Amino acid sequence: MQPLANVTPLKPPARAGAIEVKNVGQVFRTKSQDVVALDDVSLEIKPGRFVVLVGPSGCGKSTLLMMMAGLRQQTSGTITISGAPIPQPDPDRVGVVFQEASLFPWLTAEDNVEFPLALRGVPKAERRAKAQDALKLVGLEGFGKRHPHELSGGMKQRVSIARGLVQDPPVLLMDEPFAALDEQTRMTMGDELLRIWAATGKTVVFVTHSLTEAVYLADEVIVMSARPGRIVDHLQVQLPRPRTYEMLSGDAFGALRDRIWRHIRKSA
């Protein structure tokens, strides 16, 4: 299927960034009963795609993302990232961006970005250089010496994105990264994220509650139902790129958003 000429022993580059989820289930065991959080979820994400997961609260979309990050193990089924399973977090393959609160408040922006490199003992000079590049990519050049409490909500999320990208993983997972931001900042950050995505060619999996954000950002939207979490629809968003504000009021946009909304209303 893929050309074999440029295959390296460890990671076939052609599959770098591909995500495969096969028959994955997740059961939370409590004292009184077992709760099925995810039931037989399968999906395939090609390298470089921007995929958004939406669904009502409790549909297990964040759980699915945590399993892709190696932060949680599925009860059944398999997940592979770039062709290999992910039994524990691997920042070389997967970067994760959380909600606002996950920057270390006692570290400066650049120390936060360097954190994953410091964990594996990368020399200081190399760390600093990589952190500067990552901060530049997210548009925060010159803000490296600030502490998180000296940055706005949007800037903090830029730092988080820089931290997720600093080891240059082919996959970036984002768990409601803009949920805590106000609407205007959220729109700007969406555009910024698309710019960064276009510049780096990462595979992005993005969890959100906002249907508008989902359609605006995505190549593909995966709609999930609640308890047990199942995939109920998988839409291709054919809108041209770059996405613009005017598209939000177009018919094509509205039709996609309506289709997602009908699924969610049914299952909620």
Place this chain on the structure above:
Amino acid sequence: MSAKKLRYLIVIGLIALWELLPRTGLIPELFLPSLSATLMAGWTEAAEYGHALAVTLYEVVFSMAFACGGGILLGAIVGSLPRPRILIMPMVSSLYAVPLVILYPVFTVWLGIGSESKIAFASIYGFLPTMLATAAGIQTIDPQLLLAARSMGATLSQRLVRVIIPAAIPTVLSGLRVGGALVIVGVVVSEMLISSAGIGYLISRYRTILDSPHVFAGVLLVLFLAIAFNAAIRWIERKAAIWQTGTRAAQANDEITSGAMQPAT
């Protein structure tokens, strides 16, 4: 007028009142000797006060080492492991409500009336709030931070050193502040009750012979000890916790220092 200036004025006013009220005879010298008389009394017996201060300081330093070292260590264990927490916390919390000073006579029976019984009493006295604050500090660490560290591949020991400890510093420091202040109280009170040396002993002895200036000279000395301790803690806080603005730990910190954890004396 700025609040700072006003504060200085109030302090200066109080000092002036301290001098003036007894001198004009509005308050009898027995109840409140004038500031100058107090300083003079301290000065003439400087050697005696110096020796007493050395004894008290020695007891305070050792008690603080035991109280803070033990409090932080046990607090960290109790705060991070659920099982010991369930076993120990209710006990410690109810123990905290007991006026521990009732145990002091028992300590003198066990350890004599020398420094050992003071150190033992003050250590336990300061230990409880330090431990409770540390445990609370570790528990209030934002789980998102630990999750983020894990997602970046942090091992257990890396999470402890690079996340848990720095995140807990502000609350631990506020525990030290309360615990350390209680250590000073514990040492001085135990010296006042049963002992043969130290500032508390001097205060107590001069009181029995109604020598007010000497009593107040001792009180002043304890006051300076407490102020010096507070300044030292502030300095450490500034050094260690410049970042704490707006974190959950800082909020927990406020609750503790704002009186949620007042000791039962």
